[in-house]
Amino acid sequence: MAGHKHPSYLKIYFTLLILFIISVLGPELAEILGLEGVSRVVLVLSTAFGIAIWKAYLVCAYFMHLKVEKIYAPYILLACLSLLFVFFFGTATDAMFANGHNWVKEYSEEKALAEVIARDEHHEDDHGHSESHDDSHSEEKSH
Amino acid sequence: MAEVAHAEVGHGEHHDDHHEPSFWSKYIFSTDHKIIGFQYMFTGMAMALIGGYFAYVFRMQLAFPGSSIPFWGTLSPAAYNSLVTNHGTIMIFWVAMPVLIAAMGNFLIPLMIGCDDMVFPRINRLSYQIFLLSAIVLLASFFVPGGAFGGAWTSYAPLSAKAQYNSTPFGAPLWLIAVTLEIVAFLLGGINFITTTMNARAKGMKIYDIPMMVWMIVIASILFMCSVGPLVAGAVMLLFDQTLGTAFFDANAGGDPVLWQHLFWFFGHPEVYVVLLPAMGIVAEVTCTFARKKLFAYKLILYSSIGLGILSFFVWAHHQFISGVDPRATYLFTTTTLLISIPVAIILFAFVATLYGGSIRFTTAMLFALAFTGEFLLGGVTGIWLGSSGTDIYLHDTYFVLAHFHYTFVPIAIIATFAAIYYWFPKMFGRKMNETWGKIHFWGTIIGFNGIFIPLFILGAGGQHRRIYNFQNYPDLAGADMQDMRVFATLSLIVMLVFQIPFIVNFIVSIKRGEKVGKNPWKANTLEWVAPSPPPHGNFGPVLPEVYRGPYEYSVEGREKDYWPQNEKPESEAT
Amino acid sequence: MAHQIIATSRSRTGIPTGRLAVWWVIGSEILIFGGLIATYLLNRFNHGPSWSAEAAHTNTFIGAANTFWLLTSSLFVVLAHAASERRDARKTRMWIWLTIMLGGFFMGFKTYEYTTEILHGYTIFTSNFWSFYYTATGLHGFHVVCGMVIMAIIAENDIKNERNWHRVENIGLYWHFVDIVWIFLFPLMYIAK
Numbered sequence: 012m013a014g015h016k017h018p019s020y021l022k023i024y025f026t027l028l029i030l031f032i033i034s035v036l037g038p039e040l041a042e043i044l045g046l047e048g049v050s051r052v053v054l055v056l057s058t059a060f061g062i063a064i065w066k067a068y069l070v071c072a073y074f075m076h077l078k079v080e081k082i083y084a085p086y087i088l089l090a091c092l093s094l095l096f097v098f099f100f101g102t103a104t105d106a107m108f109a110n111g112h113n114w115v116k117e118y119s120e121e122k123a124l125a126e127v128i129a130r131d132e133h134h135e136d137d138h139g140h141s142e143s144h145d146d147s148h149s150e151e152k153s154h
Numbered sequence: 155m156a157e158v159a160h161a162e163v164g165h166g167e168h169h170d171d172h173h174e175p176s177f178w179s180k181y182i183f184s185t186d187h188k189i190i191g192f193q194y195m196f197t198g199m200a201m202a203l204i205g206g207y208f209a210y211v212f213r214m215q216l217a218f219p220g221s222s223i224p225f226w227g228t229l230s231p232a233a234y235n236s237l238v239t240n241h242g243t244i245m246i247f248w249v250a251m252p253v254l255i256a257a258m259g260n261f262l263i264p265l266m267i268g269c270d271d272m273v274f275p276r277i278n279r280l281s282y283q284i285f286l287l288s289a290i291v292l293l294a295s296f297f298v299p300g301g302a303f304g305g306a307w308t309s310y311a312p313l314s315a316k317a318q319y320n321s322t323p324f325g326a327p328l329w330l331i332a333v334t335l336e337i338v339a340f341l342l343g344g345i346n347f348i349t350t351t352m353n354a355r356a357k358g359m360k361i362y363d364i365p366m367m368v369w370m371i372v373i374a375s376i377l378f379m380c381s382v383g384p385l386v387a388g389a390v391m392l393l394f395d396q397t398l399g400t401a402f403f404d405a406n407a408g409g410d411p412v413l414w415q416h417l418f419w420f421f422g423h424p425e426v427y428v429v430l431l432p433a434m435g436i437v438a439e440v441t442c443t444f445a446r447k448k449l450f451a452y453k454l455i456l457y458s459s460i461g462l463g464i465l466s467f468f469v470w471a472h473h474q475f476i477s478g479v480d481p482r483a484t485y486l487f488t489t490t491t492l493l494i495s496i497p498v499a500i501i502l503f504a505f506v507a508t509l510y511g512g513s514i515r516f517t518t519a520m521l522f523a524l525a526f527t528g529e530f531l532l533g534g535v536t537g538i539w540l541g542s543s544g545t546d547i548y549l550h551d552t553y554f555v556l557a558h559f560h561y562t563f564v565p566i567a568i569i570a571t572f573a574a575i576y577y578w579f580p581k582m583f584g585r586k587m588n589e590t591w592g593k594i595h596f597w598g599t600i601i602g603f604n605g606i607f608i609p610l611f612i613l614g615a616g617g618q619h620r621r622i623y624n625f626q627n628y629p630d631l632a633g634a635d636m637q638d639m640r641v642f643a644t645l646s647l648i649v650m651l652v653f654q655i656p657f658i659v660n661f662i663v664s665i666k667r668g669e670k671v672g673k674n675p676w677k678a679n680t681l682e683w684v685a686p687s688p689p690p691h692g693n694f695g696p697v698l699p700e701v702y703r704g705p706y707e708y709s710v711e712g713r714e715k716d717y718w719p720q721n722e723k724p725e726s727e728a729t
Numbered sequence: 730m731a732h733q734i735i736a737t738s739r740s741r742t743g744i745p746t747g748r749l750a751v752w753w754v755i756g757s758e759i760l761i762f763g764g765l766i767a768t769y770l771l772n773r774f775n776h777g778p779s780w781s782a783e784a785a786h787t788n789t790f791i792g793a794a795n796t797f798w799l800l801t802s803s804l805f806v807v808l809a810h811a812a813s814e815r816r817d818a819r820k821t822r823m824w825i826w827l828t829i830m831l832g833g834f835f836m837g838f839k840t841y842e843y844t845t846e847i848l849h850g851y852t853i854f855t856s857n858f859w860s861f862y863y864t865a866t867g868l869h870g871f872h873v874v875c876g877m878v879i880m881a882i883i884a885e886n887d888i889k890n891e892r893n894w895h896r897v898e899n900i901g902l903y904w905h906f907v908d909i910v911w912i913f914l915f916p917l918m919y920i921a922k
Binding site for chain 1: 744757778856908916921
Binding site: 264269271273275341348350355386398408410420 | 734735736739741742744746749750753754756757758759760761762763764765767768771775776779853854856857860861868
């Protein structure tokens, strides 16, 4: 690997840090501004995941030297990544429509949400008795 | 790149002054690729005997329900399920994979590409040791309380996820751990094969000079590596469901049982091609050598198998047509499934075209290779019905499916493997196997095999469902005509198993007493025939061969000899 | 091994064999983590509201701190690689040990995080979100620990004896990959609510 020119690792590192701070602040900002609906989704997705992709690109390209690596290596990684998309979308055609005509699903999203909220309230009630709360909770789940 | 200096000398003098290594370091903890290949091969053969024995026991139960089975006793329903499950698991993961990919790959890749070992010899050894551990874990699962896992080799959730459903609290996790370990072993081995072929080819061996066998093993290893990831993640999730009690695949708690099927079959379908491709590589080598003819359409076969590999990632949900996948998705998966028959057909027809005008020698290896081409075609053609979502609704989970995939897996894992063993035996041990006994073995195997599965096609089309312990409990399936066919299939199985005895005897006797052969008994072109038989440590001696031409230059016009080894210098340079 | 194997010294692709193998390992790891993340996403889309409510309980501060440790360790390991190319054993070992230290910080924060969450009743059985949370972060943590162990071996066994310099780069690639996995797990588990 001798011979090629290294980029400044520190520069890449500080870029990564700035991106990281944005990715944390973005969703917080959505919370503070009280955004709802599409604008909230766009802000959260672009700051959280768009920046994750950007960061991953920077690490791959400069820290892992994929920019100067022989072409095989990025092909290997891209092939694996694209198969992942095949898996995701192939499975999504089924898993995203998980409702049958001939069977009843006992699980319901509303009930699950209500359970989470009830658990949270319960949790706030006996704050500080976390051990006893833990026990009662596991009993709740076990049936 | 200073580390990769091209210093290809100084090999011979080093190990001359070695003292003779002990038995343990020579055969058990060796890093030599040939020894590791043998280890895989013998382990795989031993597992094949166990898997065949299981098949014998449960076929006896189906033919003569409730009676006491010789060498077993009466078979309980739970034991029946365990045997069926582990027969499938063993035959795919502990027979087809180790023998076809690991044994053949380890033994042949370094020889065929002209180098002295794999690039990671110690990882190679580790891979075998993990594999051996996985086999021991699997066999150990028969001796734990509750018995071995009985939820089918596909291990569908929720049956596999909860001990209260499968009543094998220890067998199920052990089965899963064994499969995961086996996957890890083949990931290590596969990466070794791929890197070896990419980086360590002999001088002059260009991309189209690589023998088909090596190509096929490499493509298969890449397929395995790319498909198995989601299953590893799924196996961790299923293991947590089994042992900790999480609910990844429990619909009541918001999990998705069909998700396991997706994770499994995203691996499971490419897996079929993982074992198919090396078998096709074997058949390509054997067919060319004994037809004395250049492989028809080398590049087309290569591109077809790459296309086959890519397409195989788009077909997995055809296993799930009736397990609740969205009906719209079945359009897509039917189309891709029917498309995938095209590259397979191209490859098989290229083998047939190779025979055309050749000067064919019917050695045992050639007979097995020809049998593969014919029998696999039958297996492939019956797959068309199962790949179409309409007919699959009727045929799903019947013996038709079972007969179909046995018509693909037996040619792959049994017939092609025998072709390989008869063909490369002289290279492995320096002696030939007995041809007469080989032919007896061949006909017994082929007749027995067809006798088992043709009746099962008929039974399956007649509605006989899989995974049923005793058909006498189902009046529609208990008729005398159907029972007769079951008995016929079972007797054929016994015939097929009995005819393996000549093979085993022939194999063992030939190692010691077979006819001695030189370097190149079949007059073949590829590089493994340049090395002495059996190849010593380091394979080719001090100087590794160079390659000047493709691997299939048989019967070239204007040449006195009908073969032209890859390493023979062109006459212009030789003189 | 007593004698030198020629196969290991060949490099037809131009990529040294060890590094090529690491690329394939990373490729297979992409599919292992990717399979887990894909199933997580499918569930997340199916159970939007209840999973969002669950995700609100993860500790964003610790997640962010852990991201910071890993990003910094990525810098350190690439500096170790740069030092190894100069054949500077002292600097290489220093950067490797600093990387291991940051990996240790990561695991320490992780331990604290797991402990507090389990004490608050969010165990692996609480709901499927938590099952995924513990499985994905646990599998990632396992990779971090493996990387730390391998780095310690490389630093003390190879670099100390000034041999096998290429291993620094190989483990570095693996470590960057583990970092990238965390870059994606962090928004998935902690900040998308």
